[in-house]
Amino acid sequence: MDSTRQNKISRLIQQDLGNILLHEMKPVLGQSLVTVTGVRVTPDLALARVHVSIFPIGGATKEGVMELLNHNLGDLRRRLGMLEAHQLRIIPQLQFFLDDSLDYMENIEKLLKQ
Numbered sequence: 179m180d181s182t183r184q185n186k187i188s189r190l191i192q193q194d195l196g197n198i199l200l201h202e203m204k205p206v207l208g209q210s211l212v213t214v215t216g217v218r219v220t221p222d223l224a225l226a227r228v229h230v231s232i233f234p235i236g237g238a239t240k241e242g243v244m245e246l247l248n249h250n251l252g253d254l255r256r257r258l259g260m261l262e263a264h265q266l267r268i269i270p271q272l273q274f275f276l277d278d279s280l281d282y283m284e285n286i287e288k289l290l291k292q
């Protein structure tokens with residue numbers, strides 16, 4: 179069960195990281211669309227598990243985009259720290275996980291139409 183503080187920080191990180199990925203990381207990610215679908219923060223606020231949905235465009239793959247995200251963890255955390263410096267004392271470490279719920283939902287709909 180998450181505390182109110184954890185929920186507030188999760189929403190804050192989700193919103194700010196979404197904006198960073200949309201606007202500032204465009205040169206790194208190329209045309210691929212990356213959406214932050216959820217963030218879970220540990221009770222000690224030291225680790226944020228970020229779930230992302232990836233729509234690869236222009237020959238990119240989901241695995242390739244995940245590698246780019248994991249390769250740029252330090253830069254993403256630094257950019258997040260600049261946005262949240264006045265609200266958080268310690269910026270949590272980031273871990274990215276692929277959220278494949280949209281693919282699963284699409285597969286279920288396809289099966290139901292058959």
